[in-house]
Amino acid sequence: MTVDESAAAYRMDAVTARAIVMRALAAHGVDDAACAVVADTLVETSMRGIDTHGVRLLPRYLSDLEQGIANPRPTIRVVRETGAAAFIDADAALGIVAGAAGTREVVQRAADNGVAAVVVRNSNHFGAASVYSRAMAREGMVGWVMTSAAARVAPYNGRGPLLGTNPVSVAAGAGDAEFALDMATSQVCLGEIRERGRRGQPLESGWATDENGQGTRDAAQVAALSPVGAGYKGQGLGMVVTLMTAVLADAPLDWQLDHIGQAPPGRGRGIAHCLLCFDPAVFGGRDSFDRRLGDLVRTTRETQPAAFEPVRCPGDPERQREREAARTGIPLDPDTARELHALAQRHHIPVPPLPQPAAPKSSATDSSTAAPSSAPTAPRRSM
C-alpha cells in the first residue's frame, strides 16, 4: 500500500525524516542505538513506497511507548538456544528493535551453521517484514521473515476474521539481482478496501466477505478480508505463518491479539516473529547461487509481457520508488505530513512549512477526520 503520489500534499527529505524519528523516540526514553535502528527502518520503508509501514507509523509507536505497550529500554534475551536456533524474549521492545536484534542473531548463526532459525516472542508491530529479510540478503544469505498479526482474514468458506494478514517476506541477492518478496497472505490489505470505499468504487471479487461469509464488492459490507487466491491455499499459507510464529513461540494466536492502537496499556501486544536464514555457500555454493539467482531474476524480467508494462520481479517496484524518493523526497499523505511537521517543531528540527489548503471543501474535511490507517492511498501494485 503506497501513498498516491499525485495526492501527496508534502514531500520530506530522508535526512529530515530520520532526524524527526530519532528525536521523537529519544524523547520517549529510547536509547540512541535503538532510535537509529527504528529511524533507518521507517525511512527506508517510506522511501521504498511501502508507506503504510513507514514513517506514518511513528505516531503509533510513540503512543505505544507512552502507554507502556512498548518498552523503551527492553532487555532482549535468548531464552533457549542451540548453535543454529534461538528462542528470544523481546521484553515488549518496539517491534523494529526486536526484529533487528533477531536479524543479527539469525545471520550470525546461519554464517556458523549454514541455516538458522530465530523465533521471537513478546514483541510488538515490527513494520515491513522485508526490512529484515533484505538485511539478511545484503549479508549474502536467503532471508525469510514472518510475523503474527491480529485477525482480519476469514478462512476459506468461513465467516468473520480468524487469521491476521500474516506477512511473508523472502529476499536474496542485492542491487539489480535482488529478489525481495513482501506480501500479506490476504488477497489485498484493509487499506485497499477502505480506499475503494472512499472513492465509491466496487471491490474486485475475491477480496473480501460480508458478515455472512459471502463475497462482497461493497466496501461498506466488508466483515473480513479474503485469503490470497480466495481459497484454501491462501488460508493454508496464513495458517503456516501463525504456526511458525505464535504456535512455535507459545504466543497468542491471531484472534487472541489486539489490533494496533486497540491494545490495553501497560503490557506488550504479544506479537511473535520468525526469522530464517540460509547460507548458499553450504549448498550449491556462492558463485553458482549468484549466477542462478541472476538468471532467475533476469529471465523473469525478460518474459514477453502481456501488456505494455514489463514483467517484474518482487522488489523491482520498490527499488524504483526508492530511487525516485532519493531524488524528490518521501511523499507524505496530509495526516502524516501534519503529524511529522508538529513533531519537527516540537523538537526544533527545521522543516519547510506545510502547504495551506486552498479553501475548505468537503474532501479536505474527509481527509482531516480520517484515521491514520485510512489516509489517502492509491490501489497501486506493491510488489
Added chain:
Amino acid sequence: MTVDESAAAYRMDAVTARAIVMRALAAHGVDDAACAVVADTLVETSMRGIDTHGVRLLPRYLSDLEQGIANPRPTIRVVRETGAAAFIDADAALGIVAGAAGTREVVQRAADNGVAAVVVRNSNHFGAASVYSRAMAREGMVGWVMTSAAARVAPYNGRGPLLGTNPVSVAAGAGDAEFALDMATSQVCLGEIRERGRRGQPLESGWATDENGQGTRDAAQVAALSPVGAGYKGQGLGMVVTLMTAVLADAPLDWQLDHIGQAPPGRGRGIAHCLLCFDPAVFGGRDSFDRRLGDLVRTTRETQPAAFEPVRCPGDPERQREREAARTGIPLDPDTARELHALAQRHHIPVPPLPQPAAPKSSATDSSTAAPSSAPTAPRRSM
C-alpha cells in the same frame, strides 16, 4: 487432484497395490528397501486421494527406470554439510527415494540442532510433497518441503510458462490435530484445466492465460497456468520455490527442465528439492506447541461456516479420504486400473478381474486414448 469416485471403474485394496508397486520396481533392479519406500509412498498418496501423485505414477516411474532417467541403484551422498545443513546429490535416484533419504537426514539434523535444512540436487519427480513434510510431523517436527518443476505457470502480466507449479507443503502435528498443507503455487493444476475442457465447461477466471497472456476461460486456448491469486503474490511464491530448490542447489531452473515423460533418456531430470525441519522443543517448548497447534486447528474448524460445509484445516479432506480408502479400497481411473492390472498379471499377483465396458461408445474411446495425466478426474478441492 483426485479421482472422481463416481467415475472410478475399479477399486484396489492397499495391500494389492503395494505388492504390485514392489514387484514391478524390483523387476527393474530397484533394491528392496527402495521398493518399499516407493510403494508405501504411492499407496499412501492414493489413499489420501491425491491421485495425480499416487499409484497412477508407477508406469511413468517404470518408464524412467527403463530409459535411464531414474537410476535403480543410486549412490546418494552428502556433498557438503554442517551440523544443521546438508547438500545432497541424489545420483538420479527415483525422486521418492531421494525425498525419503533427504527426510531422514533433515529430521536427524533438526533433532540435534533445533533446525535443519537439506537441499537435494540431481533428483527426479518425487510425488506428493506432503509425504515428506508429514513424515517430519510424525517425528514431532514442523516439516517444510518444496521441489522444482518444469515450467507451466506464467508470471503476472507475462506470456507463456516460466515457473513450475512449484509446490509447497508444510506439516505439523498428528491425528486430529494434524496440519498438512500441500499446494501448488499455481491457482489450479493442469489436470483441472483439462478436465473442464473435456466436459466442455468454462474455466474460472484467474486460472489460466492464452498465448497473448490474456486471461482465458476456454481450456482449448490455455497457454499457461496462472499463479495462485492470479497476481504478483503467487508469482513471488512460485519464485521462492525456485530460489530454495534450483537456485540453492545449482540445478536447472524451471524453464530449463523437461516435463515428466518428455526428458531425453540416459540421465536424470535434474529436479531439486528443499526440506526444512524445525524442532518445537527448542523454541516455545513441545507441550505449549501441541496446545497452541491444537487450538489453531480446532478454532479454525469451529469457525462459523459461510455455507453448509464446515471450515476445514489443510489435511482434513485427505484424512477423511484415507479413512474411506481403508474401508473401500483405492479408487482407480480406467487407465490406471488397466495398467496396474496388467502389471499384476505379469508378476503373478492375484487381482479381481477388470470390469468389462458395457459397449463401445465414444466416451470409452476418448478415455482409452487419453494420456495418463488427463484421465478422468473431478475438480474437487484437494486441501
